[in-house]
Amino acid sequence: MDPVIFLIQCLNAIQYGLLLFLVASGLTLIFGIMGIINLAHGSFYMIGAYMAFALEPLVAQYLGGGFVTTLVACIVLAAILGYFLEWAFYSYLYTREHLQQLLMTHGLILVFEELRSIIIDNDVHGVSPPDWLSGTIALSDVMTYPTYRLFISAVCIVVALLMYWLLARTRLGMMIRAGASNREMINSLGIDINRLFRIVFALGVALAALAGAIAAPVSSVYPGMGNAILIICFVVVVIGGIGSIKGAFVAAMLIGFVDTFGQVLFPQAAGVLVYLMMAAILLFKPEGLFKQG
DSSP: OOHHHHHHHHHHHHHHHHHHHHHHHHHHHHHHHHOOOOTTHHHHHHHHHHHHHHHHHHHHHHTOOOHHHHHHHHHHHHHHHHHHHHHHTGGGSTTSOHHHHHHHHHHHHHHHHHHHHHHTOSSOBOOOOOGGGSOEEESSSSOEEEHHHHHHHHHHHHHHHHHHHHHHHSHHHHHHHHHHHOHHHHHHTTOOHHHHHHHHHHHHHHHHHHHHHHHHHHHOBOTTHHHHHHHHHHHHHHHHOTTOHHHHHHHHHHHHHHHHHHHHHOTTTHHHHHHHHHHHHHHHOTTOSSOOO
16 A cells, blocks of 8 residues: 555544544443433434534624634534433433333434424535635645544544543542442532533533534535444444443544545455454453443
8 A cells, every 4th residue: 555545544544533532432421421322322413513504604694703613602502402401301211221211312313303304404415614724735746635634633632632631630520430430429428410410411412513513524414414423433332341431532543443444455344344343352351442431
C-alpha cells in the first residue's frame, strides 16, 4: 500500500473511531451506571444531526453565529431533552426488567422517527461545513485530506479529555463513579441519586447529539440514520466493558481501524470483521477489555 494512502486510511480510521467513542461513551455511561438498555440512544445521534440541519439558519439569523454556535446550541438543547426524558420516562425503568426497558426504548425510537417526519420531512438533507473548514490539506503532490475530518477528530479528542477530567478530577465525577459502584451507599450519604442519574442521562444524550451534529456534513442527514450506529455502538460497549469509558475508547479505536482497513484490504468480508473481532475478544475476556470505571 502506498504510504500516503496508508496515512489517509489511518486518519479515516482515527476519525471514525473517535466519532464512535463519542456516541458509545454516552451509551456505556447510561448502561453501566443506570442499568438501562437504551435502544433509543441511536435516535439521539439522529436528533443531533437534524438539529445541526434545522438550527444552523436560525442561529445565523437570530444569534448571528455560525457552525460552532450551532454545535453549542445542539449540545444545550440535547442536554435539556435528556434531562426531561429521564424525568418523564427513564426514571420509571430502574426497577423494571430488561424486556420492559427494551420495549419502552424501542417505542421511543418510533416516536422520534414519526416526530422527525412531521417536523421536517423524509428527504435526505446535506449540511455544509463552514467555509473555514471546507478546504483540504495536501499530503502529497496529488493527494489531499479534508480539513473538516481533522476538525471532527480534534473535537472528539477535546471531548474525551474533558470527560476524563470530569469523571476523574471533579466532585460530580466522584459521585458518578460511586453511584455506579454502590447506589445504596450514595443514598445513605445524602446525595440525590435521582438527580445524579438525570445529569448522567443528559450528558449521554448531549454526547450522542454532538456526534450526530459534527458528523452531519460528512454523512448527510437522513431518516433512520441512528439505527446503524446504535448496533456498532453496542459492539463498542460490549468489547470495551459495560460502564468503562476507557474501554469504550479503546474498543472504538479498534473498530475504527478494523472496519476502515477491512473495507480496503478485504472488501468481501468487511461486514463481518468487526463481529469476528468481538467474538475473539469475548472468548478470552467475557466481561470486555476493561472493568467499569
